[in-house]
Amino acid sequence: MKGGKLVLAFAPLIIFSVAGHLAGPKLVGWTALASAAAGLLAILLSRGQGVPLLSVASTVIFATLGGIAFLGGPGGEWFVVHFGSGVSALLLGALMYVSVYSTPFTTSYAKAMVDASQWQSATFRSLNRTISRAWAVAVLGLGVCRVATGVLEVVAPGRSPLLVHLVVGWLLPAGLILVAVRTTRRAGQSTSAAHS
DSSP states (O other): OOOHHHHHHHHHHHHIIIIIHHHOTTTHHHHHHHHHHHHHHHHHHTTTSOOOHHHHHHHHHHHHHHHHHHHSHHHHHHHHHHHHHHHHHHHHHHHHHHHTTSSOTTHHHHHTTSOGGGTTSHHHHHHHHHHHHHHHHHHHHHHHHHHHHHHHHHHSTTTSOHHHHHIIIIIHHHHHHHHHHHHHHHHHHHHHHHHO
């Protein structure tokens, strides 16, 4: 599966996972709204290709986090700064995982890349379940790591070692994402080999 539109679908989560964590309380609401806008853009760019579940969910989740940051006062800002990234990843990851057992979230992206005659094949459905499951696990793992980092910031502000933040907050999620990328590539290569 080529990743252009799939990467675009992940843009809101990427933006908020990086910038939301660094923005601080006064800018985190704007970062959440920028992430929601990125989700809306992904929806608009995928017109005519079905409803992009991940983009719709991202738009709703990040607009909600923006609302919490703006309307919740200092407590809302605090929550979104420390736990917004983790909560959003857990919600998106759970939705992605549930989609594996109905219509995998990658299906609409994959349909844009293959002939319609393949859409009902067992191979097409199996590959989409495999790819969707890999990304769901990666995003759930990202959520767990970000919640853990938030807890460390709250429980031991300024006292938890930088190495722990680096490993839990960035390296473990990056490793999970690399596994999902490799799974996606392998699935794409197996499809190419089957059709050659």
